[in-house]
Amino acid sequence: MKLEPTAASHDSRPPGAANLERRVKRQAWAPEHDLFAVTAPGLEPVCAHELLNLGAEEARATPGGVLFRGRLDSLYAANLWLRTAGRVLLRLKDFRVRTWEDLLRQAAAVPWEVWLEAGAQVRVRVSLRQSNLRHEGRIAEEVFQAASNRLASLGLKPPRLIGGEGREGEEDDGGDQTEGPSAGGDQPAQTILVRGVDRRASLSLDGSGAHLHRRGYRLAPGPAPLREDLAAALLILCDYTGDQPLLDPFCGAGTLAIEAGLIARRLAPGLARDFAFSDWPSFREPTWRHLRKQAQAAALPAPPQPIHARDVSAPALEACRANARRAGLEGQVEIQRADFFNADPPPGPGLVVINPPFGHRLGSVRQAADLAKRIGWRLRLAYPGWRVGLVLYRPEWAADLGLAQARTLAAPHGGLKISLLCGEVPG
Ligand SMILES: C[S@@+](CC[C@H](N)C(=O)[O-])C[C@H]1O[C@@H](n2cnc3c(N)ncnc32)[C@H](O)[C@@H]1O
Numbered sequence: 001m002k003l004e005p006t007a008a009s010h011d012s013r014p015p016g017a018a019n020l021e022r023r024v025k026r027q028a029w030a031p032e033h034d035l036f037a038v039t040a041p042g043l044e045p046v047c048a049h050e051l052l053n054l055g056a057e058e059a060r061a062t063p064g065g066v067l068f069r070g071r072l073d074s075l076y077a078a079n080l081w082l083r084t085a086g087r088v089l090l091r092l093k094d095f096r097v098r099t100w101e102d103l104l105r106q107a108a109a110v111p112w113e114v115w116l117e118a119g120a121q122v123r124v125r126v127s128l129r130q131s132n133l134r135h136e137g138r139i140a141e142e143v144f145q146a147a148s149n150r151l152a153s154l155g156l157k158p159p160r161l162i163g164g165e166g167r168e169g170e171e172d173d174g175g176d177q178t179e180g181p182s183a184g185g186d187q188p189a190q191t192i193l194v195r196g197v198d199r200r201a202s203l204s205l206d207g208s209g210a211h212l213h214r215r216g217y218r219l220a221p222g223p224a225p226l227r228e229d230l231a232a233a234l235l236i237l238c239d240y241t242g243d244q245p246l247l248d249p250f251c252g253a254g255t256l257a258i259e260a261g262l263i264a265r266r267l268a269p270g271l272a273r274d275f276a277f278s279d280w281p282s283f284r285e286p287t288w289r290h291l292r293k294q295a296q297a298a299a300l301p302a303p304p305q306p307i308h309a310r311d312v313s314a315p316a317l318e319a320c321r322a323n324a325r326r327a328g329l330e331g332q333v334e335i336q337r338a339d340f341f342n343a344d345p346p347p348g349p350g351l352v353v354i355n356p357p358f359g360h361r362l363g364s365v366r367q368a369a370d371l372a373k374r375i376g377w378r379l380r381l382a383y384p385g386w387r388v389g390l391v392l393y394r395p396e397w398a399a400d401l402g403l404a405q406a407r408t409l410a411a412p413h414g415g416l417k418i419s420l421l422c423g424e425v426p427g
Helices: 017-029 044-054 072-081 100-108 136-153 228-237 255-264 285-298 314-326 365-382 395-401
Strands: 033-038 059-062 065-070 087-096 121-129 190-197 200-206 246-248 307-311 334-337 351-354 387-392 404-413 416-424
Touching: 033 072, 044 059, 044 065, 044 072, 044 228, 065 072, 072 087, 072 285, 087 100, 100 136, 100 200, 121 136, 136 190, 228 255, 228 351, 228 387, 228 404, 228 416, 246 255, 255 307, 255 314, 307 314, 314 334, 365 387, 365 395, 387 395, 395 404, 395 416
Parallel strands: 121 190, 246 307, 246 351, 307 334, 351 387
Antiparallel strands: 033 065, 033 087, 059 065, 087 200, 190 200, 387 416, 404 416
16 A cells, blocks of 8 residues: 555645635635736826726726726736836725724725735835824824734734835825835735725735836936826827837937837836735736736837837937836837937838927926927928827917817826827818
8 A cells, every 4th residue: 555645744834724725715716806007197097997908897997097907917917018107006994984983994804915925015105085084194004004913913023124114195196105026035025005095995916016108128318307207198199009110309318209119019018027926925926927928928129110210319318328228129110310390201101209308498488388388380391191299388379279179188207297299180
């Protein structure tokens, strides 16, 4: 008779590990969760559109982001694919709150062991708006204590609270205090968000870590770079798919041209970076590997139509070239020194996306307004029939551009409210 070793004699896992695996399956993988893609205010409808294209059954744009539902692999996919979101949150609890005890009870009912590794570094951010809850610092402490007690009661090493427990809106303009995966130590920090609005409150866990606009390619910043999520939003607003030629004539470090290259090649923006969810006890490496492989297989080898990046500044073009290389687009963006007001357009028509200089670079708001007018003249003269996407620092300048079928989105950028405008040059 062959002796079979018992499961116990071969199980080198710590006591309770099997139990934990069962909980992970039941609490983390079996159910659908409420997920929330945080966006810069104004980008919600574009992000909802992205989520529907990704296969979400419903994507509800609400101020500051988009609510959708899905299993954990949907959270992975959203992090991998969303171009206009800042982060993706997992809702742990959403509840009516009348008294302090409501918060304590709900925080204690979260199966924290499924979401936080033993000994994890944790920060708690609190955002309150006309809430029944008060005292952000104390809320952060209590929620952290609930997580800590839960892990300790299961014989697991409690988490460690790290700094940064202050205000944090789910609304996110990308001015990001949660940058940097780690606050010292080996393990990246996890961020719990507590939000109280009127009589409701929620507890969420950030699945992204560093802001999603940090794709990892833009190490050479160039002058006044546009954030990647805003650049992608402008392209999506203009229905850019890569099937038409694209020109970025004020390219600077190349963000618009590079985001266009990623869209045109169907490249997932998150392929080259890490995410906070990969440090959750529920993390399934094979599922993540499969999603990444699928994304790699879906990518086209080259953009179907040319992408041109132009600028008058040689150092800006150098930055653009270095960034394009890091984004995997070496030789796929045609980079050229040219003055928008003298150079001929490339063969088209196609889409021209413009992020003109502004602010102290130009001297005054009047100079910037004049520049917007000159851009309008140049477009009407040399680009009839082209579609145009523009970053405008004052919405009223849109009228001077004379574009047909114009649509706009307002979004914050670098402390300013900018407009993303899309339209067509008549003729
Ligand atoms: C706001 S920056 C563009 C930033 C860019 N979108 C990015 O994300 O890095 C404006 C750029 O316009 C360039 N520029 C200024 N006047 C120009 C002109 N007449 N023709 C072409 N480029 C010009 C500047 O050199 C600068 O790099």
